Amino acid sequence: MTFTSRLAPDLEGRVIGPADPAYDGARTVFAAHIDHRPALIARVAGPDDIARVIANARETGSELAVRGGGHSPAGHGVSDGGSVIDLSALRSLELDAARRTVWAGAGLTSGAFTVAAGEHGLATGFGDTGSVGIGGITLAGGIGFLVRKHGLTIDNLLAAEIVTADGRLRRVDAQTEPELFWALRGGGGNFGVVTRMKYRLHPVDTVIGGLLVLPATPEVITGFVAEADAAPDELSTIANVMLAPPLPFVSEERHGSPVVMARMVYAGEVEAGERALAPFRALAEPVADLLRPLRYPELYPDEQASRLFAVARTMFAGRVGTTQAETILERIGESSATLAACEIRVLGGAVARVPADATAFTHRASRTMLNVAAIYDPSTSERSEHEAWVRGLSAELDDGDPGAYAGLLDDEGPQRVRAAYPGTTWERLAAVKATYDPDNVFRLNQNIPPDA
Template identity: 60%
Template sequence: MTTSIDHASPALAQLRAEFDGQVIGADHPDYDEARTVISGLVDRRPAMIVRPRDAAQVARVVAVAAESGLELAVRGGGHSAAGHGVSEGGLVLDLRDMRAFDIDVEQRTASAQAGLTAGEYTALAGEHGLATGFGDTASVGIGGITLGGGVGFLSRRFGLTIDDLLAAEVVTADGQILEVDAAHHPDLFWAIRGGGGNFGVVTRFTFRVHEVSDVVGGMLILPVTPEIIVSAIAAADAAPEQLSGMFNVMTAPPMPFVPEEYHGKPVMMALLCYAGGAEEGERAMAPFRELATPLADMIKPMTYPELFPPDPPHRPVAAGRTLFVDGVDLDAAKLIMDRLHASTAAMTVAQFRVLGGAVARVPSDATAFAHRDRRVMAMVAAMFQDPVELPVYEAWVSEFAAELSDGSPGAYVNFVGDEGAARVRDAYPGTTWDRLREVKKRYDPGNLFRLNQNIPPAE
């Protein structure tokens, strides 16, 4: 349903006057492109999209949203599964023009504005043989992935993205621009490391960077059986901490490097990275290559930025569920295979990322990401063609996840879709939820920043 939008409202007219050339309304030729996010299930028409260039301009847009009552969406890379980067009838604060990047090679720090993507940051840092871990996808915005935690190719060696976050520039709901770190506004610094965009707009991040020039990594595709699933996850758990990656048990798409007889049939697609020397990396990859004769083996020595090739244009129509498990036994592996075989979706996947290593060495209460003791992060998803089929596949992924679960609630907030308040609560176990609500009450008592996986202020 399309919301009625008053394009002539005083607030919007004021923004047009103040941000000449930085505003996109429904009459702009770039409007449809600018309002489009990754999820193929989301088709919202904001009243206006504003592209600020610095924190002061962000603060001005935040003030107008607060004064006018317009719903405010904050957009980085646009990868939110729930489409939180765009509002129906409200304001979109699009950070894509905020792209400054500075690196201090000697001090091993980098300062980056929030409009950069993971691929762009990785390429810029890679020019110096340095890296911060950002997931596994080039087009993801550094803001969204950082605020939710950040699980990727360097997690077991160096920790989550938030474990390398040293400081941030944050625009709060009252228009203040705060410099936040462990010594300044420590409660807010704790909350933005895993609590999402609930507490303000982070306009600049300061990260620790690591020396990561060459790695051994890439894609390995194997035929799959329940025994191979169990063995692959066990091998990743036993691997040196320099090795991180993910294992996608999925129906094979018609990729040219996959034998045609496997198209549409279950395979295991492993994306692996060994952040260390070539010789050690090849030894670390051997257990995975020995599981079965590979259908495709693209693992090789490469530079770290090569793991972030440009993403092909796509807008997936999908349903998914995230959870944590402490392992995958043979019964669970058989369940996975049965579920994939039985689905009528165009593509189905069960993804597993083995954690541990540096992730687990950080205390669970040190950041708002509180799943440090979990061994494996899982995701089940179904991709389909027609959005009207969403209820069918929502039920499928929900049932599948429940069958895989060990009964402990848990969710990685960056992978949660439009699943309701209870699922947001699952992302923040124990006392984390109550602590986040208190921080929310202090910095955003009116819940201006609510178009997110929302944490309501404490009462």
């Protein structure tokens, strides 16, 4: 009897096996270098289904993956030969506009959530891509367009429902099983399968947002970072230093030249936003200025992100000065990737006002997050070549901040996972793991082994 035929009669949801026409689509994740073939994919209908799949995996010794949106850089949403719990059908949304709270199913994407909340002029901050599942980004931390104004996604998480390794459904919050609730806010998928989450909503309707493209020089890069750091909390920025791709809003003579391609969102009054954006526009004559007043959900267009062959490394830094800017520009010019970039996200604001030990995301004092990335064509170059380039530039930009953001880690080994959870945070998480998953059933993730 196959895993699929054994489990299928017991589930309300759908079990997809290798012979199913939907199999290839269901096993595909966004990290294009991942080509795993699970024994079964259970598109679960609720907590009872999840408990049965967990029990089946434990009985058979099958590796267990949990898939939300499928955006894990390491491809953790799919097992090679094991079982997958697919949460995509868990798309409930119960919004209380008066109390500004919402219960949302873990299978929702951040785009779908944002559109639904936006109908009431409300929002919770997630990331910057609408196709990302809210479960994965929430459990990792959540750094997006509202991060300086309203904090990380986990700073707005009020409660969660989770099926733990024993098959039990638990509703946890700051009063009920508070240590597990603490661990869920940044500790990833180590502790069970989250099925629903309760979020705080904020009034966010019309914002000034979009894209500002500037010519990249050391002065512009350092000026941009300094202005982003000094800007009002209402302004969050995501700036990529890269060679300009052939986009329709970039003039042809600029194609291939270094640019700062910045996504910017001012979550406040339009007039104040224009004043806050003026210093950035003054750094240099813009290559393109697509900043405008728009409704917040428009930042998440209704489209799927492309599957990409990519190598990336995430890190935190205290500052980006002239030396770092010069290094970024020099190394990007040397890369043979289809697109090489260094993404700079200035933090601070609401993120830094939360105590470091309040959640499992402890990097509150870090001023900047850097993500070095190379997107490549596997038909013309080897992955190892781009891995070496990413490692090299990351090492040059390392200013001693040992941290890493779990949500953007690839399969980089135990030391990098420890970097995501430094100091006593690791010991505390390992103790929670020992309580709720002593056998490490949930190990296909940025894994925190249970404390012996």
